[in-house]
Amino acid sequence: MMAVARLAGVSHQTVSRVINSPDTVRPETRERVEEAIRELGYVRNLAARSLITQQTALLGVVWTGSGYVGPSSTVAGIEVAARAAGYATLVAALENPDDDEVAQVFKGFRDRGVEGIAIVAPHDRMARLARECSIGIPTVLVADTDPTDGCQVVTVDQRLGGHLATAHLIERGCQRIAHISGPLDWFDARARVAGWRDALVEAGLPVPEVIVGDWSAESGYAAARQMLAEADLPDAVFCGNDATALGLMAGLRDAGVEVPGQVSVVGYDDSIGAAFFAPPLTTVAQPFTELGGACLEVLVAAITGDAPALTQLAPQLRERRSVR
Structure with a gap:
């Protein structure tokens, strides 16, 4: 200088x-x-500058669920927004971590002087561990859950998404609408179940038992085989994500059941390739880029002053050709 x-x-x-x-x-x-x-x-020299200003321009990002569209797309959105705002990110991907591993990650963040932490916590256990370990550092939780002291929440309204999907099927004349959920320890899965149930109750339609899947195409295929074995095909199926919908449609197709001629199908996420399924999949799109930007905006607000306790974005229905 x-x-x-x-x-x-x-x-x-x-x-x-x-x-x-x-x-x-x-x-x-x-x-x-x-x-x-x-x-x-x-x-x-940013390191030297940080000694003077006590600002490192570093953010920690903790996430789990690397094999799934939602968490991975959200992390990508956070990183893009952070770079645009002049922050570097330290990213820790944790799959089935124990308490000590999570604590070690947060200790590493503290030792490196991160100014704030974004936590993509799709299920109960990760959210609990993150809340316990992030005390004293501005923290934003990306999860469809309630805010708590010291933790802002940024999320997509998954309950609304479940309602949008189911209401669309009802509008198209479907009356027996099944749902294949994700694992019920995931916030998003429970919220989508609630939205599906809300729409059915509002329309005075029967609410069948939820078929619990694991977000995979395999679980969708297995659900199709189960429905066929019970000889009790619904008018329509709302799937917890697009991968499940892909497996379901494959299982129905292998049995000679036409989609959407005999069974309508709606997915969730609008993942890459959903428009090229056979048939192209009607699905609920999540605004992952906007979610990353909102997370960064709230985190910077938490670092510099007051931030809103809850920021909720709306999903949108993408109509294609899997609903009759």
Whole structure:
């Protein structure tokens, strides 16, 4: 920095202002300093800057569910938003961690001076561990759950999504609507079940027992075989995600059951390729990019001051050709 100051004929304090608060420096002075920076190839030392400002521009991101569209797309959205805002991210992917492993990750974040933590916690256990370990650091929980002290929540309204899918089937004349959920320890799975049930009750339709899956195409295929074995095909099936819908349609197709001619199907996530299923899948789209941006915005607000306790985004129905 001193070399830049000498070449530009200014103080090192002026160079610092050009780098960190350029709007406070006169244009002609700023241009002179910027030219010196380019000529010398100066790169600011963020580690040294953090010693002075106590700001590291580092955020921690903890997540689980790497094999699933929702969590992985959400993390990608957070990272894109963080880079755009000038933050670097330290990312820890945890699959079935024990308490000590989670505690170690958060200790590592503290040791590196992260300013805030975003936690993509799709199920109960991860949310509990994250809340216990993140005390004292601004934290945003990406989960369809209630806010708690010290933890802001950013989420997509999954209950609304379940309602949208089911109401669409009802509007198309379906009256016997089954649901294949995800694992019921996942927040999203329970909320989508609730939305499905809400829509059926509002319409005065029977509420059958939920078929519990595991988000996989295999569980959708198994559900199709179960329905066929019981000789009790519904008018329609709302699937907890697109992978489950893909498996369900394959199982029905193998048995000669037409989709949507005999059974209508709606998925969830609008995952890559859903428009190219056979038939193209009607599904509920989640705004993952916006979710990442909202998470970053709330986290920065929590770092710098007050942040809203709950930020909820709305999903949207994508109509294609899997509903008659």
